[in-house]
Amino acid sequence: MSLFTACRSMAEWTAEYLLIPIFNFQAGLFPPFSNPAGSVADWLGTDGGLDTLAWTYAVNIAFMVGMTNLILVIHLERKIAARIQDRRGPMLSLRSLRELKEDLAGEAPTWKFKDNYSGIGIIQNLVDGIKAITKELIVPTKADRFLFTMGPIIFISSSVFLLVLFPLSDRFAASSAPAGLMVIMAAFSIAPIGVLTSGWASNNKYSMIGGMRSAAQLMAYEIPLLLSMAGVFLLAGSFDPVTIVEQQQEGTWLFGLPMWNIIPQFIGFIVFMICILAEVERVPFDLPEAEAELVEGWTTEYSGIRYMLFLAAEYIRGFAGAAVATILFLGGWAGPWPVPPEIWFLIKVYLIIIFWIFIRWSVPRIRTDQILELGWKKLLPLSLINILIVILMVEIYPYFSNIITLPEVF
Amino acid sequence: MDLVLLIFWFLASLILASAWAVVNGNDIVHSVVWLATVFLLTACLFIIADAEFLAVIQVLVYVGAISVVIIFGIMLTKRTLKGGEDV
Numbered sequence: 082m083s084l085f086t087a088c089r090s091m092a093e094w095t096a097e098y099l100l101i102p103i104f105n106f107q108a109g110l111f112p113p114f115s116n117p118a119g120s121v122a123d124w125l126g127t128d129g130g131l132d133t134l135a136w137t138y139a140v141n142i143a144f145m146v147g148m149t150n151l152i153l154v155i156h157l158e159r160k161i162a163a164r165i166q167d168r169r170g171p172m173l174s175l176r177s178l179r180e181l182k183e184d185l186a187g188e189a190p191t192w193k194f195k196d197n198y199s200g201i202g203i204i205q206n207l208v209d210g211i212k213a214i215t216k217e218l219i220v221p222t223k224a225d226r227f228l229f230t231m232g233p234i235i236f237i238s239s240s241v242f243l244l245v246l247f248p249l250s251d252r253f254a255a256s257s258a259p260a261g262l263m264v265i266m267a268a269f270s271i272a273p274i275g276v277l278t279s280g281w282a283s284n285n286k287y288s289m290i291g292g293m294r295s296a297a298q299l300m301a302y303e304i305p306l307l308l309s310m311a312g313v314f315l316l317a318g319s320f321d322p323v324t325i326v327e328q329q330q331e332g333t334w335l336f337g338l339p340m341w342n343i344i345p346q347f348i349g350f351i352v353f354m355i356c357i358l359a360e361v362e363r364v365p366f367d368l369p370e371a372e373a374e375l376v377e378g379w380t381t382e383y384s385g386i387r388y389m390l391f392l393a394a395e396y397i398r399g400f401a402g403a404a405v406a407t408i409l410f411l412g413g414w415a416g417p418w419p420v421p422p423e424i425w426f427l428i429k430v431y432l433i434i435i436f437w438i439f440i441r442w443s444v445p446r447i448r449t450d451q452i453l454e455l456g457w458k459k460l461l462p463l464s465l466i467n468i469l470i471v472i473l474m475v476e477i478y479p480y481f482s483n484i485i486t487l488p489e490v491f
Numbered sequence: 492m493d494l495v496l497l498i499f500w501f502l503a504s505l506i507l508a509s510a511w512a513v514v515n516g517n518d519i520v521h522s523v524v525w526l527a528t529v530f531l532l533t534a535c536l537f538i539i540a541d542a543e544f545l546a547v548i549q550v551l552v553y554v555g556a557i558s559v560v561i562i563f564g565i566m567l568t569k570r571t572l573k574g575g576e577d578v
Contacts, residue, residue, distance in 0.1 A: 225518070225520075225521075228520065228521065228524065260543055260544050260547050263547045263548070264547050267547045267550040267551045269555075270550070270551055270554065271550065271554055271555060273555070273559050274524070274527055274558055274562065277559065277562045277566070278520065278562070281562075282520075289566065292566070293566050293567070296559055296560075296562065296563035296566070297563070299559055300560070303555070303556065
């Protein structure tokens with residue numbers, strides 16, 4: 082059973098027993114309340130209305146799953162960073178809060194588990210969220226108020242939009258579009274406008290330099306990124322994530338292993354991983370918010386919940402980027418039987434994210450001229466070579482397959 | 492009235508309003524943001540005309556690349572911060 086059919090039956094149930102009675106009751110009241118209520122109730126009885134309601138439920142479920150993953154990714158980042166630096170990271174738990182309360186009140190501890198007790202610290206995310214909400218929202222006096230408010234809206238909404246676009250498996254999908262992956266890349270490409278406008282509107286040197294660096298970085302990586310994806314699209318003949326993942330299961334490699342795109346298109350995989358790292362602005366490509374050089378980059382002037390949502394949106398983009406890499410090159414949700422496909426997908430995504438966290442604490446930041454040189458002189462030719470290899474595989478090789486026989490590897 | 496026609500008129504009026512804001516904006520950066528809005532709303536028009544792929548490419552090329560290049564070009568030219576300080 083897919084997510085949509087489950088949502089469809091849920092929509093039928095809620096429409097029949099909850100929504101249609103409510104709207105019918107409202108239609109019996111006096112106007113203005115009664116005006117559209119009757120027609121809404123009629124519409125909910127039709128097929129189209131139920132489908133719309135079902136998609137709404139599916140999108141909400143995918144959004145909740147994505148937000149849960151966001152909290153886990155942030156927590157993983159803090160914990161692994163702490164371990165790399167030989168610390169323990171956040172250890173706050175309900176138990177330690179109770180001990181603190183007893184300590185402050187001067188009471189004797191009610192229950193002691195062991196002396197060096199440490200929690201997992203997942204509650205720290207909640208605490209930080211409450212802290213961010215209660216902070217003051219500062220707008221600088223000479224900032225451009227309109228764009229200062231619009232920048233976060235553009236950046237955060239386009240990032241959160243990403244959460245519902247990629248499927249976790251062929252049955253767990255909140256959207257189905259034949260141009261699926263191109264929609265994801267389009268949503269990715271809106272965000273730099275938000276970065277540039279919020280950097281410019283802050284009326285601050287550091288913010289503006291951060292925004293300009295972001296644009297320079299975009300020009301360096303955007304073309305190789307899409308060209309390295311083009312190889313996969315050529316091989317699968319589709320933009321649809323489900324088709325791309327199914328195509329990767331067709332060929333076999335050594336020992337009957339499935340030939341995922343990482344094997345014939347290894348060059349493309351390397352180019353894509355570098356470019357998606359630049360797209361989600363993680364170290365070593367975090368030039369726009371280089372905290373050692375530019376205070377906090379384009380987010381310098383933002384405070385409170387706006388800054389928190391900027392951080393959250395960046396992690397959402399990281400999660401979505403890892404998901405796209407998994408779909409394109411790592412076989413998506415395919416894996417041995419007993420583990421469900423959604424879990425396989427998340428395992429692969431989290432492996433990529435853990436790899437990125439290790440990179441973050443291992444390599445120095447790249448310079449602006451270096452990233453332009455890397456993008457245009459190295460990654461662009463490499464992605465073109467990758468496309469050439471794919472064209473040889475798909476278009477040329479079938480004509481000569483009766484003359485030349487390649488080993489079974491291909 | 493047909494729902495699709497209603498959406499079309501709504502989008503068309505929004506596009507015209509944004510285009511008016513592009514021309515009459517006080518600040519050139521505001522104009523570019525409104526221009527990006529025009530491109531985005533035009534992509535929505537393509538979607539209700541059942542041309543999904545064209546809409547996606549419109550967002551990818553016009554909003555994602557051309558608007559950013561225009562903003563970048565404006566920012567690269569000599570500008571001063573409010574308060575008269577050079578960047």
